[in-house]
Amino acid sequence: MKRSRKVKIVATLGPASTSYDMIRALHEAGADVFRLNMSHGSHDEIAERHKIIRQIEKDLDSPIAILADLQGPKLRVGVFANDAGEELVAGEAFRLDLDEAPGDISRVNLPHPEIFAALRPGATLLVNDGKIRLKVEDCGEDFANCVVVTGGVISNRKGVNVPDVVLPLAALSEKDRADLEFVCELGVDWLALSFVQRPQDVWDARDLADGRAAILSKIEKPAAVESFDEILAASDGIMVARGDLGVELPVQNVPPIQKRLVRKCRAAAKPVIVATQMLESMIESPMPTRAEVSDVSNAIYEGSDAIMLSAESAAGQYPIEAVSTMDAVAVEVENDPTYTEIIEASRIAKRHTVADGIVAAAREIAETTDIKAICCFTSSGTTAALVARERPRVPIIAMTSSRRAARRLSLSWGTLCVLTGELERFKQAVVNAARAARRSGIAEENEQIVVTAGVPFNIPGTTNILRVAPCDERLIYSTDPE
Numbered sequence: 001m002k003r004s005r006k007v008k009i010v011a012t013l014g015p016a017s018t019s020y021d022m023i024r025a026l027h028e029a030g031a032d033v034f035r036l037n038m039s040h041g042s043h044d045e046i047a048e049r050h051k052i053i054r055q056i057e058k059d060l061d062s063p064i065a066i067l068a069d070l071q072g073p074k075l076r077v078g079v080f081a082n083d084a085g086e087e088l089v090a091g092e093a094f095r096l097d098l099d100e101a102p103g104d105i106s107r108v109n110l111p112h113p114e115i116f117a118a119l120r121p122g123a124t125l126l127v128n129d130g131k132i133r134l135k136v137e138d139c140g141e142d143f144a145n146c147v148v149v150t151g152g153v154i155s156n157r158k159g160v161n162v163p164d165v166v167l168p169l170a171a172l173s174e175k176d177r178a179d180l181e182f183v184c185e186l187g188v189d190w191l192a193l194s195f196v197q198r199p200q201d202v203w204d205a206r207d208l209a210d211g212r213a214a215i216l217s218k219i220e221k222p223a224a225v226e227s228f229d230e231i232l233a234a235s236d237g238i239m240v241a242r243g244d245l246g247v248e249l250p251v252q253n254v255p256p257i258q259k260r261l262v263r264k265c266r267a268a269a270k271p272v273i274v275a276t277q278m279l280e281s282m283i284e285s286p287m288p289t290r291a292e293v294s295d296v297s298n299a300i301y302e303g304s305d306a307i308m309l310s311a312e313s314a315a316g317q318y319p320i321e322a323v324s325t326m327d328a329v330a331v332e333v334e335n336d337p338t339y340t341e342i343i344e345a346s347r348i349a350k351r352h353t354v355a356d357g358i359v360a361a362a363r364e365i366a367e368t369t370d371i372k373a374i375c376c377f378t379s380s381g382t383t384a385a386l387v388a389r390e391r392p393r394v395p396i397i398a399m400t401s402s403r404r405a406a407r408r409l410s411l412s413w414g415t416l417c418v419l420t421g422e423l424e425r426f427k428q429a430v431v432n433a434a435r436a437a438r439r440s441g442i443a444e445e446n447e448q449i450v451v452t453a454g455v456p457f458n459i460p461g462t463t464n465i466l467r468v469a470p471c472d473e474r475l476i477y478s479t480d481p482e
Contacts, residue, residue, distance in 0.1 A: 001027070001062040002440050005330040006391075006414035008032040008306040010067065010273055011323055013049050014040060014314025022320075023049070024056045026313060029320050030327030032410050033065040033306065036188070037314065038179045050186050063403065063417045065190060065410035067216065068183040070176045070205075072194025073169050075160040077127065078102070078109030085155025088132060088148045096125070096134075097143040110144075110160065118165045119144050126161040127154055130247040163248035166223045171201035177208065184212040189407040192216045192239055197223040202234035214408050216273070220244035225257055228264065237411065238265050239308070243276040255298075262302045267348040269382075269389040271411045274299035275308035279325060283316035293329055300333045301342050303391060305413040343391045355386055355454075355463040362450045362466055363390040371468070372443035373397050375433035377423070377453035380460040381405040381412075387452070388413045395442050397449075399433060401458070416440060423457045426465060427476065434471040443471045 011031035017023060023034070034053050036046050050066060057064045080086060081102040088094055088105075095107035098116070103109060110116075116139060125134040125146060133150035171193055172180070180191060193205050196217045206215050214236035217224070220243065224231055232238060240261050246254050258274060265272035278296050279288045299307050307330070312322040333339050362374045375397040378384045384398035384405075391413065398415045400406050406417040418436045423429050433451045437443035451469050454462030469476060 001060065002416060002442070003030065003032070003327075005327065005334050007300050007304060007330050007334070008411055008413065009323060009326050009330070010035050010275075010306050010308040010411075011319070012037055012069075012308070012310045012312075012314040014311070016315050016317070017313055017319050018045075018049065018052075020052050020055065023052050024059075025320050026323050027056055027060070027062070027064065029323040031313070031323050033067055033190075035067045035069055035192075035308065035310075036183070037069050037310075038176075038183070039069070039071040040314075043179075043182055046183065047186060050183075050188070054187075063406040063410055063419070065407045066188045067190040067192055067411075068179070068188040068213070069192040069218075070172070070179055070194055072171060072176060072218075073173045075110075075112055075115065075162070076157045077154065077160060078111060079156045080104065080108060080154075083156065085153045087153055088151045090148050090151045092148050092151075093137075094134060094146050094148055095143060096146065108154070112160075113142065114168050115160075115162060116141055116144060118162070118167050120165070123165050124149075124163055126163060126247055128152065128158040130161065132158075161244065161248050163222055166197055169195070169197075170204065171195045171197065172204060172208070180205065180208050184209055188213050189404070190214050190216050190237065190411065192218055194218050194241075195221065196231060197221050198227055199230040199234040202231060206234070216271075219261060220248075222248055225249075225261075228261060232264060232268055232270065235270065236408075237271040237273070237305075239273040239275050241275050246276075258299075259302055262299075262304050263346060263348070265305075266303050266346075266389055266391075269385045271305035271385070271388075271413070273306040273308050273411070274302075274304045276310065278307055279309060279312050279322050282312045282318050282322040282325065286318045286321050288322075288325055293325075296326060296329050297333050300330055301339060303343055303346060303413075305388070306411055340393065347391065355383060358452050358463050358466050359383065359386045359390055362387065362452050363392040365466075365468060366392055366394045366450050369468075370448065371450050372447045372471075373437050373449045375399055375437060375449050375451045376463075377420075377429050377433075377451075377457070378405060378409075378463075379454075379458050381409050382460060383452065383454070383463045384409050384415050384417075385412055386463075388415055395440075397433065397436050397440065397442070399429070399436060416442075426453060426455055426467075429453050429457070430467060430469045430476050431473055434469060434473060434476060438471055445470075445472045447471050 134146035216237040220241040
């Protein structure tokens with residue numbers, strides 16, 4: 001489906017968006033990728049949503065990416081004798097331990113021995129999304145005696161964050177392993193991996209996925225920020241998950257971190273999603289706040305491949321309006337001359353291969369002559385990702401015979417994915433590219449496109465040809481060699 005913008009929109013599905021009609025409406029309003037949150041919903045519900053998306057994809061002849069977001073290990077306190085919880089006061093003592101007895105004003109169970117094994121005096125514990133802050137005074141293998149730094153009400157099973165300690169926890173819990181196998185068998189395109197702390201977490205998930213889905217690492221821990229270069233190298237894509245990141249780090253640190261990570265992802269030609277609280281007020285309101293619109297705009301100005309809706313589309317009262325708003329903001333930003341200036345000023349010229357040179361030349365030609373699109377033939381999606389890294393001013397038409405590659409590329413900046421048959425001759429590739437450009441309304445018969453491909457065809461990593469071609473098939477057949 002042709003869009004009027006380059007940045008992609010990820011919409012989370014949930015109770016507010018389960019029917020065929022609603023999911024189709026979300027796609028038509030602008031959602032390019034659908035996120036299945038494995039923290040909510042049974043396998044049967046997830047399978048039904050997956051089935052609906054694939055039916056919509058078939059009905060509209062439009063490749064759609066499906067992103068399954070794994071829950072990751074959840075660290076929570078136990079329960080309290082008083083179901084309403086207890087009010088912790090700054091300066092008072094509070095103990096966390098392995099005792100399963102109901103908690104009170106002085107202590108509560110924390111059923112995670114691995115946390116106690118990693119804690120050291122002076123470490124910080126955050127409870128209930130950082131609303132309560134505890135400082136460890138003394139600790140052992142089954143307890144942590146803390147002082148309350150920031151008080152508040154602590155109640156049953158509230159989440160715990162440990163920002164300044166690398167925990168000896170695998171990113172994949174037993175639930176995650178079961179969910180991963182389930183969604184890979186279903187046929188999702190991307191797996192979002194939560195609680196990533198080190199590159200080994202990514203390799204573990206990759207081994208289990210075994211090529212059935214691309215791996216997208218969620219950056220939500222300080223340890224992940226510190227090891228980002230290695231995590232990026234191990235991943236196929238990145239999500240800047242600002243929710244937990246904003247809990248575990250000072251909030252003022254998050255914007256510059258977001259900018260750095262987006263630039264590094266772009267330099268590596270790997271898609272990056274900016275997520276969390278982008279239009280949160282639209283859960284209950286048909287209009288966003290001006291601050292939210294600015295937040296979305298900033299992510300687009302930074303060059304993000306995609307921006308994401310969570311509860312706005314999953315459980316909100318205005319899911320279609322949320323997608324439409326995000327789409328409208330993106331169109332307006334990308335039509336701003338300042339956007340083009342920022343994107344081009346931030347282009348990183350790291351070119352080490354023939355493919356790098358080909359796609360850079362394609363962008364240069366497209367921007368210095370009257371070229372309407374860059375059409376790239378790709379078997380694995382790598383060439384299209386390299387073109388997207390260049391952030392050309394003209395549309396990118398990614399031509400592939402692989403439905404899997406087409407779906408995965410739905411997450412990449414500026415790509416319009418078109419399925420084509422197996423090709424043997426370059427002339428036929430040029431003809432197919434011209435047809436795709438005309439059918440999509442991007443070019444007319446009397447206009448030109450740039451075509452890139454690798455010969456021989458269908459071998460990943462062989463991009464070695466660039467051709468400026470007319471969209472008139474008669475001219476192609478009369479001028480192109482076999």
